[in-house]
Amino acid sequence: MPSLTFIQPNGERVHVEAPQGQSVMEAAVKNGVTGIVAECGGACSCATCHGYIDPSWLQEVGAPSEDELDMLEFANEAKENSRLCCQVVMTEALDGMVIQIPSSQG
Ligand code: FES
Numbered sequence: 001m002p003s004l005t006f007i008q009p010n011g012e013r014v015h016v017e018a019p020q021g022q023s024v025m026e027a028a029v030k031n032g033v034t035g036i037v038a039e040c041g042g043a044c045s046c047a048t049c050h051g052y053i054d055p056s057w058l059q060e061v062g063a064p065s066e067d068e069l070d071m072l073e074f075a076n077e078a079k080e081n082s083r084l085c086c087q088v089v090m091t092e093a094l095d096g097m098v099i100q101i102p103s104s105q106g
Helices: 024-030 055-061 066-072
Strands: 003-007 013-017 050-053 082-084 097-100
Touching: 003 024, 013 024, 050 055, 055 097, 066 082
Parallel strands: 003 097
Antiparallel strands: 003 013, 050 082, 050 097
């Protein structure tokens, strides 16, 4: 099964299994990863599932949709590698991806 590694703001690494078809947000929430709040439950309307995709994975993840880009404007400290974790769906190709969790969610 594909897996993900989340890096907490304090540097702690959290490794979780993430089945294909599940969003990165769902994988985080189901495994109790702190820092991914997901207030809207994955509807792309809260920006509290913000994460920084490790730059080496950006090409594989692909570009965000217009809706996601609009919502990312509400994320705290958004960067070029920011994504909303509810909008990134797991595939085998994303096995091993690393996501940095921001110090706070907007
Ligand atoms: Fe709300 Fe992702 S969970 S935007």
